[in-house]
Amino acid sequence: MHAENLRSVVVLGSTGSIGTQALDVIAANPGGYRVAGLAAGGGKVDLLARQAAEFGAEVVAVADASAVPALKEALAAHHARPVVLAGPEGVAEVAGWQCDMVLNGITGALGLTSTLVALEAGRLLALANKESLIIGGPLVKRLASPGQILPVDSEHSAVQQCLWAAGPGGHDPSRVRQLVITASGGPFRGMKREEMTDVTPEMALAHPTWSMGPVITINSATLVNKGLEVIEAHLLFDLPFDRIEVVVHPQSIIHSMVEYIDGSTIAQASPPDMRLPIALALGHPERVPGAARPIDWTKAHTWTFEPLDDVAFPSVALARHVGSEGGTAPAVYNAANEACLDAFMRGRLPFLAIVDTVAKVVEEHQVTPADSVEEVLAADAWARARAAELTAGQSR
Numbered sequence: 001m002h003a004e005n006l007r008s009v010v011v012l013g014s015t016g017s018i019g020t021q022a023l024d025v026i027a028a029n030p031g032g033y034r035v036a037g038l039a040a041g042g043g044k045v046d047l048l049a050r051q052a053a054e055f056g057a058e059v060v061a062v063a064d065a066s067a068v069p070a071l072k073e074a075l076a077a078h079h080a081r082p083v084v085l086a087g088p089e090g091v092a093e094v095a096g097w098q099c100d101m102v103l104n105g106i107t108g109a110l111g112l113t114s115t116l117v118a119l120e121a122g123r124l125l126a127l128a129n130k131e132s133l134i135i136g137g138p139l140v141k142r143l144a145s146p147g148q149i150l151p152v153d154s155e156h157s158a159v160q161q162c163l164w165a166a167g168p169g170g171h172d173p174s175r176v177r178q179l180v181i182t183a184s185g186g187p188f189r190g191m192k193r194e195e196m197t198d199v200t201p202e203m204a205l206a207h208p209t210w211s212m213g214p215v216i217t218i219n220s221a222t223l224v225n226k227g228l229e230v231i232e233a234h235l236l237f238d239l240p241f242d243r244i245e246v247v248v249h250p251q252s253i254i255h256s257m258v259e260y261i262d263g264s265t266i267a268q269a270s271p272p273d274m275r276l277p278i279a280l281a282l283g284h285p286e287r288v289p290g291a292a293r294p295i296d297w298t299k300a301h302t303w304t305f306e307p308l309d310d311v312a313f314p315s316v317a318l319a320r321h322v323g324s325e326g327g328t329a330p331a332v333y334n335a336a337n338e339a340c341l342d343a344f345m346r347g348r349l350p351f352l353a354i355v356d357t358v359a360k361v362v363e364e365h366q367v368t369p370a371d372s373v374e375e376v377l378a379a380d381a382w383a384r385a386r387a388a389e390l391t392a393g394q395s396r
């Protein structure tokens, strides 16, 4: 294939779990893609420089400007000469760089600007950074044209595939009874609330089925991640919260389902491997051959499903509440959680206090419409500050 026929991609968060797996998919398909730009926080400059050299990126940015000298040194050592940009503005410039598609694999609320810039520039957006859609809901939806956002989260990629599989009319909301989002249940599945009193970060980081970055892994232990995904599903597929069900499926093979009004349910199944949903977004509308291993049908399998325990894991019901409130409420839920998760990781907060504190911050918040970036960022900052006040002096 000629270079001009390659899909040019910008990978944001290229040194993270999603970013490195996206580059794996690209490396395995040399005739399919060209990497136009890379961006990361600045914590792993040698990896970033190696990526820039291997993929011939035109531009590289790090959010932490103090990492630039080390990055330049590493780039020289790898004989790579991309344009180097620094700071959040540099990352935003890469998000708007000339290309066909931006993959946003930044973690947390910090990804909002990049999502908005990529959409505004008219790029296809492969969205792993669910937080930007959730906190910027109305803003992001206003900017995005139909089909411009391609979900990378495995559950939403699965829903998308189920809707396609249902054929013409499969997307028609009047034919869909509900979306069924699956959850592994995390490392504490089956435990009662009181059994989670002494959970440590090491225990919360031991996810049974997925290997992911630290924030999403802890969010999977509290099930806040599932709460965020319910809001994400509502925003992506335009269904009300009472038609988005969560079911616990410990094997993580069925990634989600769509139930139709005639009682038929379509499910998407594959072994847990993020390279599949990443490839589905990168290759859209084509499928990428060999992106991930399929299910081995020569072996016996048992797939089980159980209802979510909302008493032990109140985070999903809380997410439904903030999602239904809309406006700045989801941004407050997310920001309070990010602040509490950080405190938990530093040994300054017990595990159960994460969601308890998020609930208190959400309750105190006066919701506004989230019509501007400033309003979202102000709600985000307020929630972080309030969470810090409420948790001051606590320890694990």
Ligand SMILES: NC(=O)c1ccc[n+]([C@@H]2O[C@H](COP(=O)([O-])OP(=O)(O)OC[C@H]3O[C@@H](n4cnc5c(N)ncnc54)[C@H](OP(=O)(O)O)[C@@H]3O)[C@@H](O)[C@H]2O)c1
Pocket: 012, 013, 014, 015, 016, 017, 018, 019, 039, 040, 041, 042, 043, 044, 063, 091, 104, 105, 106, 107, 108, 110, 128, 129, 130, 131, 152, 153, 154, 210, 211, 212, 213, 214, 215, 216, 274
């Ligand atoms: N991992 C998964 O399997 C998975 C599955 C579904 C959805 N997601 C979603 O995908 C997103 C990324 O998750 P992850 O697990 O890949 O996280 P991760 O492993 O922690 O990686 C985060 C990436 O973001 C970069 N970064 C941090 N701050 C940044 C900033 N201010 N500007 C630009 N880049 C910055 C990091 O760079 P440094 O290395 O320099 O810090 C790193 O490259 C999250 O929204 C998560 O919920 C992940």
